[in-house]
Amino acid sequence: MHSIIHIRELSDSDQDEVIGLILPIQQQEFGLPITLHDQPDLCNISQFYLEPGGTFLGAFSGQDLVGSIALVKAAGETGAIRKMFVHRDFRGKLFGIAQTLIEKLIAHAQQSGIKNLYLGTVEPMKAAHRFYERNGFRRIQASQLPPEFPRAKTDTLFFHRGLDVQT
Structure with a gap:
């Protein structure tokens, strides 16, 4: 039986747990040709995500990191979602981890003035595509991305969602 899931903002001290969650999902589960060297943000969470006004959230079962989502605050009123991963044993509506993470990230984005x-x-992450669409994201062409979007080298599909900004 799994313990109650709790969410908190991650920092540089969580780097080993973040890498331990994300790399196996990318490499082993989805066969992506990506390494830690290709993702220097994972080794500097504060500088890449937190200091510019974004966030990096982690979902924990006890002491174990089982889910993550990050927000890069880009130029102007633009934000980019990165590092949305949930350990295979904690996916689905039973746990609601992905839904909780995206809701908390959207709230942070709205409070930060992101529109x-x-x-x-x-392509292989079909369940993720459906999840994003259920959460109001619409597929767009790469040509529709803003110039400040921090594109990962493996990205081939893109999504957008407008936000009502909270004041």
Whole structure:
């Protein structure tokens, strides 16, 4: 039986757990040709995500990191969702981890004045595509991305969602 899930903002001290969650999902589960070297943001969470006004949230079962989502605050009123991953044993509506993470990220984005969220993903992650669409994201062409969007080299599909900004 799994313990109650709790969400908190991650920091540089969580780097090993973040890498331990994300790399196996990318490489082993989805066969993506991506390494830690290709993702320097994972080794500097504060500088890449937190200091510019974004966030990096983690979902924990006990002491174990089982889910993540990050927000890059880009130029102007633009944000990019990155590093949305949930351990295979904790996916689905039973746990609601992905839904909780995206709702908390959207709330942070709105409070930060972000009006447009973008994300990139890859073709094999079909369940993720459906999840984003259920959460108001619409597929767009790469040519529709703003110039400041931090595109990952593996991204082939892109999504956008406009936000009502909270004041």
